[in-house]
Amino acid sequence: MPVKVAQEWFAICGGCEVTVLDVGEPLLDLLPELEFVHMPVIMDHKLFGQTGENKEADIPQADVGIITGGIRNEENKHLAELMRSRVNFLIAMGSCACFGGIPAMANQFALDDLYERVYRGNSTTDSGETPKGEVPALLDRVYAVDEVVKVDLKLPGCPTTPDMFAAAIMHLLKGTPFELSQKSVCDQCPTIREKKAVSTLKRPLEPVEGAGEPLNTVRCFMEQGFLCQGPATRAGCGGMEGGTPRCIKAYMPCRGCYGPLNDTANPMVDMMGALSTIGLDPAQIPDRAAQFNRFAGAKGRLRVTGRK
Ligand code: SF4
Ligand code: SF4
Ligand code: SF4
Known part of the structure; x- marks a missing residue:
């Protein structure tokens, strides 16, 4: 039986997803052992159902969950908790997920100052109201994933190297511990x-x-x-x-x-x-x-x- 993997991305640039795609030939050895059941960057599996028919977001049950990106807003937090409840083993992948990464540089500023800068103080965009309701509310700061839910393995790096990702998955498949x-x-x-x-x-x-x-x-x-x-x-x-x-x-x-x-x-x-x-x-x-x-x-x- 292949190991089921679910992945979600939060406050990120997408580079860590490229790492997965960059694994190269070892990925060919891994793929028969893995079944990706949710991974927005490579597959069309939608959180609210394929036609948006569901009222609540859902992530399929999986053996392994992978989260990239830090926890920046209410939706990230909810999905991290949902992911944790759906998987047996959770990996925080990349420095954004492990320590907040580049997005957590915003932690130096109060939320009101961030909104002011982004929606009104930016010379390259027209000033506007801070959106309310249309986009998920920001949390007070960026959190590392393990500040919000229990994480079983952290793979740092911006991005994590493909060989570290492949080695960690190999260890998981063999049931041996992976050490940084x-x-x-x-x-x-x-x-x-x-x-x-x-x-x-x-x-x-x-x-x-x-x-x-x-x-x-x-x-x-x-x-x-x-x-x-x-x-x-x-x-x-x-x-x-x-x-x-x-x-x-x-x-x-x-x-x-x-x-x-x-x-x-x-x-x-x-x-x-x-x-x-x-x-x-x-x-x-x-x-x-x-x-x-x-x-x-x-x-x-x-x-x-x-x-x-
Ligand atoms: S040397 Fe390694 S740890 Fe340091 S910034 Fe470069 S990739 Fe990152
Ligand atoms: S020993 Fe190498 S890694 Fe360390 S400070 Fe010098 S150049 Fe940088
Ligand atoms: S850790 Fe670096 S490469 Fe990975 S999502 Fe964050 S910013 Fe992008």
């Missing part, structure tokens, strides 16, 4: 470190010195002055075999998309410590909280600060 790496991005980075910055802070799009040369001959990007978030970010993006992290491979500093090293860590605090250790002054960074928690703003890491 306990290492940091730095632990899997081959650049040279001397624990001393060789430059003051640089802007992100300045070129990395040594780009194109073998990485084991290139100075650590943070020591070059870039805000590389490797010290405060969980490893895993380089592949299940522990390969070089994917941005580092492209000579780009890590932006922290795999999220904090553990549930209670705060990347801003960890990064301030890491920068100070090599002699860079974190006080020079005006937007530290948002800069270092841009993928992890749920769970109180980003809060309303009175900014507009």
Whole structure:
């Protein structure tokens, strides 16, 4: 009997759905074992019935549920609870689902300020009333999925890599536990470190010195002055075999998309410590909280600060 899978997307960009489609050849091995019963990105199965005939949304019973995206509005919350009641095992996939992701950067602003900016303060759209009733009401902030319902497995990343998704599903099918790496991005980075910055802070799009040369001959990007978030970010993006992290491979500093090293860590605090250790002054960074928690703003890491 194939394992039934139901998937729903909430506050997202759709990139994590592309990850599922990007699994490539391993997906061919997985597909005979899986039966997708609800997955808006690949199949026409509607929440309110195929012709909208039902008054209540429904998600079919399934063995495994996958949620992408954080919980931004009342509808997301209701569907997350519904999904939880319909599945035996729930996966939060992608950093939006695990930590709020980019949409949770809005957690720095009060709801009224957000409505004002979107419906009246935007130079590219006509001003209008805040919609009431036609669209689901926003919650007070963006929540990670596990702040709303019990989650059995979190797969971080913006997006989660296809091989991590495939490996997690393989483990589930075999009934063996799937563990995230306990290492940091730095632990899997081959650049040279001397624990001393060789430059003051640089802007992100300045070129990395040594780009194109073998990485084991290139100075650590943070020591070059870039805000590389490797010290405060969980490893895993380089592949299940522990390969070089994917941005580092492209000579780009890590932006922290795999999220904090553990549930209670705060990347801003960890990064301030890491920068100070090599002699860079974190006080020079005006937007530290948002800069270092841009993928992890749920769970109180980003809060309303009175900014507009
Ligand atoms: S985690 Fe990244 S790729 Fe996935 S839905 Fe969120 S923004 Fe998109
Ligand atoms: S700070 Fe960045 S470049 Fe330096 S070792 Fe860590 S991941 Fe590599
Ligand atoms: S290097 Fe950092 S930002 Fe890039 S994919 Fe890996 S965790 Fe994400």
